[in-house]
Amino acid sequence: MLIDATMSRQNFHHVVAALDAHVPGGRLDQALNEYRLERCTEAERINHWRCADLTARLANQQGDPVLLARGFQALEQQRRLFPGLSPIPGDILDRVNQYQRYLCLHSELGDYRLRIGAEESSLQLFRRPGFEGYDGQALALLYSTCRLLERGSPLRIRRVTLRAHHGERDRRDLEALLGVPVSSGEEQDGVVFSNAHLLQPSATAGSLDVLGQRERQLRRMQPGLGWSDSVRGLLPTVVGLPGKPLALCASLLAVSERTLQRRVEAEGQDFRSLLSTSRRQLALTLMPWRELTTEQLAVRLGYRQTAQFYRAFRDWFGESPGRKRVALYG
Structure with a gap:
């Protein structure tokens, strides 16, 4: 049952702030x-189902199915959507879920999965059971994701895919x-982007400084964040x-x-x-x-x-990279 689904207090306040941008105060209250x-x-923790249902109901009353996304747009224009956020390098896309959660923007509606194709890839949003019908909330999450990925990243978004028909x-x-x-x-909500960034770790001193500042900021925001968690987040970039x-x-x-x-x-x-x-x-x-050769992959993973x-690959999987690729993808 959805009655047990919850969201963080900070995330709830973000949603209310977004609704405030477009819903008359009396009606919202x-x-x-x-x-x-x-x-x-x-x-x-706030009851997530009630918050999602509240948003859907207000969107219906206002005659604006994308009400929450427009509210997030208003917060972005006021520089309140990503307060103090530094750019995110494109080569740690697998941390989008984690960063949105830390920055109080993850709606807990679902999770992203990174799918890499031949020329383009995507972050596909998989909704959790019980939230299949909340298209407005999904769109708001996609909006915040687009803004998040645009900040200082080499990523180039090609399009957004929506399950809802328009x-x-x-x-x-x-x-x-x-x-x-x-x-x-x-078939799935998602953000589609070019693969051109995949071999571009953030190698400049300035971008590394930004990366460090962002990670230290997240540690201040989340005192319970483990040092191992920070290391896991930094390693794909460094x-x-x-x-x-x-x-x-x-x-x-x-x-030290x-x-x-x-x-x-x-x-x-x-x-x-x-x-x-x-x-x-x-x-x-x-x-x-x-398009990624074994030699390029070795360099990207930091092997001289x-x-x-x-040798490392055989230790991990018991076979060569070529055989593993054929076994997985034909």
């Missing part, structure tokens, strides 16, 4: 009261709202860059290498194991891109010699 959702509640006029309105081409009636991954991660987190090792070990983890796991996952993520990569 009345609706909040009817759904027993206080504007300044102290509860740590006429030509509505589709043009949605394209104006999202800032990219839109196709409706698709592997393949000049320098040792441990030294790069320690520098970005503003601690030894301190970082101790803190990771205190959480029952080991930096070398985290590095190996990150390389393994990144290898699997990038392998569907057929292709033979080193072959």
Whole structure:
């Protein structure tokens, strides 16, 4: 049952702020009261089903099915949608779910899955059971994702796909709202982008400084965030860059290498194991891109010699990269 679905208090306040941008205060306050959702509640978790239903009802009353997305647009124009957010490098797209959750923008409506194709790839939104019919909330999440990915990333969004069917006029309105081409009636909601960024780790000193600032900001926002979690998030970007991954991660987190090792070990983890796991996952993520040669993949994963990569790959999967690719993708 949906009655147990909850969302964070901060996320709830973001939704209310977005609705405030387009719903008259009296009507919003009345609706909040009817759904027993206080504007300044102290509860740590808010009933998600009631919040989603509230948003859908207000959108219907206002005659605007994309009400929440327009509200997020208003917050973005007021520079309130991503307060203090630094750019996100395009090569850590698998962390979009995590970053949106930390930044109080993830609606908990569903999760993104990264799908890499031959020339283009996508972040596809898979809704959780019980939230299949909430198209307005899905669109709002796609809007925030587009804005998030645009900030300082080499990523180039090609189009947004929507499960809901829209006429030509509505589709043009949605394209104006999202800032990219839109196709409706698709199998899955998602953001489609070019593969051109996949071999472009953020190698400049300036972009690395931004990456470190962002990660430290997230640690301040989420005191319970483990050091191992931060390392897992940084490794997909720093592997393949000049320098040792441990030294790069320690520098970005503003601690010494030894301190970082101790803190990771205190959480029952080991930096070398985290590095190996990150390389393994990144290898699997990038392998569907057929234009990527084994030699290019080895360099992207930070191996100086292709033979080193072959040995590591056999340790991970018990076979060569070529055989693994054929077994997985034909």
